[in-house]
Amino acid sequence: MNLLKAARLTFVLTVIPMMGLAAEVDQAADRAPEVSDLDLPFVYTDWEQFTVEDGLPNDHVFAVEVDGPRVWIGTEDGLARLDKRTGEIRSWKEEDGLPWRVVSALAVHPDTGEVWLGMFGGGLARFSGGRFDHFHQLNSGLVNDVVYGVCVENENIWAATTAGASRYNTRTGEWTIYTEKNAPMEEIWNYGCSYADGKVYLGVWGSGVLEFDIETENWKDYLDPDGEMEIDLYRDDGIVHVITTGVSYVDKTLWVTTYFGASRYDGRHWRGYFKKDSGAPSDFHNAVQARSANEAWFSTDKGLAQVADFPTDTWVVYTTDHASNTGQAIITRGERVLETRTIPPNIPHNYVLWTEIDGDDLWVGTSKGLANAKGGGFFPGLRRASDQATTVEPEEQPTNRGGS
C-alpha cells in the first residue's frame, strides 16, 4: 500500500465517521419536539376533480399556476384557465393561437400578470392580453425548445431546457445561455427552476441543484456526495441523488426531488427522504412545491405526498382507489403509520405531475386530470390533541388508527 492509498483509507475510516458524528451532534440540537400519536396534521378532505369532461383541453396536466382568481393549467394538448369565482374553464389549443400543444411548465409574472409557458418541444411563450408571443430556438436566443421548467426572476424569465438554461431579459431582449461552458453543469438537462431571495435554483438531471446568485452571478452546486450511486451511502450528507426533477426554495429552505428520493436543506443540515424510511409512497418524484420550511408537497408516481410537519417527520399521502371510488389519506410519522383515513376520492390519478399551493388550497396536476383540494380549516404543522378536544371536525370520517 502506498502512502497515498494509506492516507485515503485513514480519511475514510476516521474523518468521515467523525463528520457523521458531528452531524448527529448538530442535529441533536434541533431534535424533534415531543408529540403524541394523537397530534395530527390537517388532512384535506374536500376535493374536486377536473377532466376533459369539465372543459380541460387534455387530461395530462403537467403544470398548474395560480394567479389570483385565475388558475392556469398546462396540459399535453393545450392551455386552460379556470376561473375560481365562476368555475368556468377556457382553453387554448394550437388552432386558437397556442404556439405548441404541449405546455409543460407555467409561471406568472407577479407584477404584470403575463403568463410564461414552457412548451415541451415548442420553446417558450408569453401569453398576455390574449396574445401568444412565441420564442423558440430559431427566432430567439432560447437554447432549446424542449422546456421543462419556467420561473420568473425580477425582469428575467428563466427556462430550464434539455440543453441548458436560458435567461431572457424582458427589457433588453438579451438572452443568456447557461450550459457546461459557464455553469457547473456536468449535464445540461435542466428539469426544474425556482427563484427566491435573490437566487435561482435549477434542478438538473445529472447535476443536482445549481444555485445562481443574481447579485454576484456566481454559481454554487449541490451534488450528491455519494456520486451517482443510487443508494445513499451516508444519509443526510447532501441531496440524495443528482438526477434532480424539482426544486422549491421557501423560507430559506431548499426542497429537492429526484427519481431516487427527496431532500431538504435548511442551509445547515440536509435531510434525505426515501420510501423505506419515511412516509414517502415512492422514491420517484416528479416535482416538489414547498409551503414553508416545515411543509412541502411531492408529486410522485404513487400519489400525492406531503411533509406536513418537518420537525416531527409527519407525512400525509393522498391516493385514490378508482375501483372502490374512495380515497385514502395515510398519516405517518417516521416509519410508523399513525392513521389511515378513508376520504372521498381526491386526486384523479395517483401519477402526480405537479402540485400548486394556493393559500390554504391545493391544485394537483395528474396524468388523468386536475384536482383542487380545498383547505377550509387548514392549519400548518400539527394540532395538539389537547387543542382538538375543543375543535369540531368539519366532517366525520372513518379512520383506521394505528398500524405498524
Next chain:
Amino acid sequence: MRNSRSRPVVLTGLATLLAAAWGVSSTAQPREPVYVGVRVCSECHSGPEAGHQFSTWRLTPHAKAFATLSMEESTEIARLSGIPEAPHTARVCLGCHATAADAEEWERDETFLIEDGIQCETCHGPGSEYMDEEVMRNRELAMERGLKMPSGSTCMVCHGPKGSHEAVLSGEPYDLEKALQTIAHPRPESPPVEASTRSSETQALLGSSQHRFTGVMSCTKCHSGPEMGFQFSKWRMGPHARAFAVLGTPTAREMAKRSGVDGDPQASYACLRCHATGAGHDAASFEVGFDLRDGVQCESCHGAGADYSPEAVMLDPPAATAAGLKKPGPEMCTECHEQGHAGAPFHYQAAVAKIAHPKSPVAVGAAEPVYKTPINLALTPDGSELWVACEASSSTVVVDTATHEVLTEIEVGGQPHDVSFQPDGRRAYVTNRLDDTLSVIDVETHGVVATVEVGDEPHGVLLDAPGELIYVLNSAQDSVSVIDAETLQETKRLTTSRVPWSLSLSPDGEKIFVTNTLSDFVPPRTPPMSEVTVIDAERGAIEDRFIVPGANLLQGVAWHPSGEFAIVTLNRTKNLVPMTRLLQGWTITNGIGIVWRDGRVDQVLLDQPDIAFPDAADITMTSDGRLALVTSSGSDRVAIVNLEKLLSMLGEASPEERERIIPNHLAKSTEFVEAFVKTGLSPRGITLSSDDKTAYVANTLDDTVTVIDLERLEAVQEIDLGGPDLISQTRWGEQLFHSADITFRRQFSCHSCHPDGHVDGITYDIEPDGIGTDPVDNRTLRGIFDTAPFKWSGLNPSLQRQCGPRLAVFFTRIEPFTPTELEALELYITTIPRPPNRHRALGAPLTEAQRLGKAVYERTHTNGGRLIPPNGRCINCHPGPLFTDRQQHNVGTQSPLDREDTFDTPHLTNIYDSAPYLHDGTAFSLEEIWTRFNTYDQHGVTNDLTKDQLNHLIEYLKTL
C-alpha cells in the same frame, strides 16, 4: 503571445529612446490582440533601411485624419450627416478618421495614440500578436497572428463616395490608384548602409537641456479639443508637424547633399536642428514619451516643458516662466526660417498668422436655427394654461389660454413628445424620447422637480383616474412603464405591440387603450394587422389586445364620452399591390377606427375622391360626444367628424359592408365630415377646452398652435410659440418631407411610410412588375446619407435620384420635386439623426456577451479551425463605421418572388430597432437571419456557430 512579446532590436538612439518610453508599457494585458500604435510599428519601419515608411505615412493625409475633424468643414459634414455629436467625438466620424476608434480601452496599448489618426493597424490589423520581428519575418505566421494585407476594397470602406463630404469639400473625386501611389510605402530591397553612423552625429552636441523636453503628445493632453481651440489639431495639420518626416524624402536628401550633408538627413544635426525639437540634446534631456520624430513641436517655441507643464504651474504665469516657459518671439522663427530653403524672404507676421493657435473655444455645434417643433399639447385641468411639448427645442411652452400669450418655456429633456397632467393639476409629466426620461414639473412654479428614467424613446404619457399611476409608452421598446406617481418609482413594465404611440383613459377610468404604430409581424403577402392594447387600469395589467385588420400607423386615440368606444387614427396601406395604383386612390388610404369596448372594430376613411386625408395623427372629441376632431399632418387640416352621422351610417350598414366595403370607401366621409379646417404646417396633437368651444392644434413645422372656434368651425388664431423666423433649407426640406402636396390627390407624404424618418415596418410591392414581385422591406432613413447606393437593388446612386424621378414614377404620379426642393429634401433626410444606441452608450465598454459577439463578427476561422473566406466574414461586407460595404451581394435570400438574387448591403447602425430584416422583411428577428435564411452559409459562415455564439453575435450587432 502577448506576454512574450519582444520588441525589435533598435538600432538608433531615437529608437532606443522610444523603446525606453514604451518598454514600461508592455505589461501583460488580459486579452489580445491589441492596437499598439504607429510609433511602435515605426521602431522597425523607419529610417532609410525601411524606406522611411514611418515618415512616408506621416506625410500622408492619414496622419492628420484625426486632426482634420477639428475643421469647420468637418462640423458641416457632420451636420449634413445627421450626426449630433462634434466630429472629433462622433463614432461614425472617428471610424474613418482614427484607428481603433471603436475599440475598447483594453484593446489599445498604452503606446497607442488616437491622435495619430489613420495608422498602420487600420489596414494591417491590431499588431500586438504579430509585431515581433521573428514573426514579421515569417509572413505566413504573421498573418496567422492577425497581420492583414489590405486590398483596394479596404480603402473603399472609407473612401467610397460620400454625399456629405462631396457637398462640403472641393477637390477631385477619390481615385484609388492615385491614392495607393500616395500612400505607397515600399521597403527597399537593398537598404543604404550609412544609417549606422547617424547616432553619433545627432546626440549630445548640446549636452543636457536645462529643462527636460516632454513632447507634443504630452502637451496635447490639455491642449486639444474645442475648448482649447483645437490647438493640437492645428499643429498637427501644419508643416511643423511634418518637419522631421520631410527629411525622409528624396528631395530632402538631395537638398541636404547640396548643403554638404552626406547620408540620411534624419540623422544629421545640421538638418534636425531646424526640423526636430530637442535635436542635439542628450538622452537625459527627454521625458519618457518624447518623440523627436514629431518634428517641430510646442517646445521649440515655448521651451522644454517638463517643469512647467503641470497644470498648477501653467496656471501661475510667473511660476511657469520660472520653470522654463518662454514667450515666443521673432528670433525663434528666424533662426531657422531666415536660412530656409525656399529662397523667398521670411515674413514673420504672416508665418505666425499661418500657425496661429489661440486657445479660445471653438463652437462645434450645429449652426441650424433651433425650432420649436410642437408635437403634442394638453390643457391644465383648470383650463387656464396650454402646455405644448416642443421636440426640437427640448422644451415645453406654456400658453395662457385667456390671452393666447406664451407665459414661459420650460426646459425639459431631449425631444419631448407628450404632456399630461395629474388630475388635481399639481404636476405635469413630459416624456423625453431622446433621453428616455420623464420630466416631472410643478405646474404652479413651472419648475422641473424630478426626472424619471423610463424605457426607450418614450412617447405617450397618461395618469390613471385617481392620479396614482403614470403610464408611459416606451415606443422603441414595445412596452409601458407603470410608475407610482407618489414615489416616482417604476413598478412594472407591460408588453404592448410594436411602437406604442398614444393612449387614452376610458371615461369610467377602467380601461386604457394604447395605439401601436407598427403592425404585428405578419406572414408574407398578408395585410398589416395592428393592435390596440387594452390595459385594465384597476390592475395595471394588459387585459386584451384588439386587432385592427388591414391597418397600420395607429397613432391618435380618444374615448367617446359614452365609454362605448374609442376612436383611433390609422392608415390603410395597400402594400401588397404595386404602388403605381395611386391613380385609383388605392395606395395609402387614411382614416379612423372605431374600437368598441368589446373589441369589435369599424374602420372608415376620411379621404375623399378628390383629396385625401393623409397622415391622420391625433384625435379629440367634444364632451357631448357629437364631434370628433382629427388632424391630418400631411394636408394641414383638421376634419370635423359628426359622430352621430357616422354611427348612423354604420348602424344602417350590413355586417358585410362594415367589414369589407366601408373601410375602403373613398366617398363615405362626405356623409359624416362636417368640415375641414385649415391649420398651420403639419398639425399633429390636438386638444379641446372643457366647454367644447375651442380646439388647439400643434403645428409641428411652423412652430404655432392653431386655435379653432368650434361654433364657427374655423381657425381663428395662430399662436406663435416663438420659433425662429428664418426657415432654413433643412427646415424647408422637413416641411416637404411631411407634406402630401407632392402626391396625386395628396394621398400620402414621405412621412407616411417613414414616420419621423424611420420605418413603418411594412414590406411593399412597389413596381408594376406583377402582383407581389420583388417585395421590399421598408428601410429606415435615420443616418443613411453616406450609405449610397439606395434601394435594395442598389440601383439609385443618390438621394436626389431616389426622391426625384423615381419617386414621381413609382409613388407620387405627378410632377416631381423641383431641383431646389430636392436639394432641401435631401438635406433634411440626411440630417435625420441616428438615435443614441440603446445597447451601448457612446464610449462604454462592451459587456462580456457583446465582446464575445464582436469576436464572432470579426472571426476568420470556424469553430473547427477552417479558414473562412473573406466574403464569409461578417466584417467583410459590414465594415465600420457605417457597417456596410455599399455593395450588392447574393446572400442566398432570393425567394421565388424576387427577380434578382443580389441585394444592397444594409448598414447596421441601430439595427435592433428596424425589424423585420432582409430585403423582403421575412426575418422577424435577427436570429432568423441565420437560423432560417442562411442554410448554405451564403450570408456569412454561421452554421458552425453554437447557440450561445449566435446570441453573443446578436448582442454585439445591437451595439453598432
